[in-house]
Amino acid sequence: MATIIKSYEPTFWDKLYFPALLKGLMVTIKHFFRQKVTIQYPDERHIPPDGYRGLHRLNKYPDERIKCVACEMCAAACPSNCISIIPGPSPWDDGKERYPVRFDINLLRCIYCGFCEMACPEGAIELTEIYDFSNYSRDDLVIDKDGLLGVYELTKKQNYYTKKSHSPASLPFKTERT
């Protein structure tokens, strides 16, 4: 059944135009007095909530030995195949026979799903809260064992982003343009 829609007939106040304009401006003016949502990046940094999944790190024991035993469970669980490990017999005599000779993560392939943390039997790999690690070349975004251990040193004691206005420490891998 056809319905007849009557077109809107402007009233006298509508025709004045000004009341509607003021009403719209009121929305803008109200936001002047609210808390700001945007931040002045990079002078200020957003502090991510707990459980945020960003840049990876490789954990160490208190005696500086790397926790990773190069079992490649993370690489097997990884849906994007971004982890490549070369295992070897460990140089330490502490019952753990394996350690990673090389441990590379391709940050461009990684989808930050966190499956690697879940698969790890030693609690060696973890995702940190670091989100701004953009770089100038693709090669520099494949980070190695030293880089991942460096991230652990940066984040083991405290959150990488401490205060909003604080500018964080530089990352332990190459970030300059060549």
Place this chain on the structure above:
Amino acid sequence: MPFIKIDEKEFEVAKGITVLQAALANGIEIPHYCFHPVLEVVGSCRMCLVQVEGMPKLQASCNTSIGEVALDKKLDGKYDMVVNTQTDAVKQERKNILEFLLLNHPLDCPVCDQAGECYLQDYTFKYGNAHSRFKEEKRVRPSESLGSNIVINQDRCILCSRCVRFTREISGTNELFVQNRGYHSKVSILKDKPLENLMAGNVADICPVGALLNTDYIHKNRFWNLDTIPSVCQDCSAGCNVDVFSQRDEIFRLTPRENHDVNGYFMCDIGRYGFHRFEEIERVNQPLVRNGKSFDVIDWAEAIQKTADLIEQSNGKTAGIVSPFHTNESNFLLGLMINGMLGMLPAIQAEEITYPSGFRISADRSPNQRGMNNICGGLAEDLSSEIKTQAIRGLYILDDGVDRELDDAWKEILAKMDFLIVQSYAMTDLAKLAHIVLPGLAPYEREGTITNDQDRIQWLRPSLSIKAESKPDWEILMLVNNALNKKAENFTGLDDVIIKMGEQFPNYSGITLFKIATQGIALNGKKM
């Protein structure tokens, strides 16, 4: 023929075989550890227990043999034996056995090199309990070295004694034995008799868990990362069937592949670790031409043309030297191209070793001696004197590669040649003397057929990619042949060469790579 029933499946079996063999042959899975087809049955692991109707207790299927019973005693009037592998009692028994095996087994699968191909892992997953009830501390025992290539991780050992029986029955060397009794049992060696024999590597393969490991492969990679290619060992004329495991263009290990007509289930350590000698060699990556004392790099078209010109100018005074390390196809094409005198360098020989089980390491340490002799009919008996009598001025040599050591007599002969064309993958002594070096493929990159010393033709499959500018050996020979003779046939692939080879040598007719498949074809019997 006894007529039996296993899990609703009925079949006739040969008299005297065991329940486990009958089940495995008919696709019924019964988990087992200590049973191995070629080793004596001990029935020690108790994993293969099944229920046989009419017997009060569960029976170990690996040592319950099947016989015929009198007509009036047949079950249901027709069966000689009725076996159930899926009853509740059997399932519970498997759980119990696995619980015992796992009591002291460290659950270190993430760092164990056997993970992924471990029977304890598979069966626990399939038949075992999901949780352990064992709350006490697990026993920890140190790993021990049994020989230069084998270590034993005592914690992981389930004492199936496969390795012990292997050294007693297959290698006949008796190094391993089970020491102590009961809880303190362990596989061990005598101090002055370590596990040092040329078949020692096999004990790591037959170990169903990760207790025995090859030091050569330990902590190198994970099983699921590796690509497996069925191929043939290239270290002697016996031609053992192997699986080549590689990742990212690097070979990690070789394991024997079952072939009852050649090697059975095993291989020797010469072949197992032999691939390492190709790892760090000075490869030839581009065609090279001599310039004084050094070599210049040239492109392929130029190199082929130069080679053809040299052979043409010599007016039939060029001889070819075939190689027992190359495939039948390469040797055949060299014969086609030279169409004159063919010869070979002195054969590489060593001691022939035969083990009590019949496993054999051939005296001839090149993979394709028989094939080369079949394909190249008139090989010169004494090449060095033939070269003098026929006034040979040039040589086209298929290089044996890193295995060939040139003696001074041959160096002298080669130095006298007007030209020397060497097709090689490495800068060997021979290649260093050459005027033109054509880069071919290394072992494990080559494809083709080789014939073992029992006249069995087998398919050599490549597991590594072709490096730099090198070309397959048969292709180089075809290109030179085409440059020499405009009417020569243009082969598009290996199959074409094999067909052409079959036309000239009736023994090799009707052979295709597809027919050879993984098990090979016997040339003398011509079983297809």
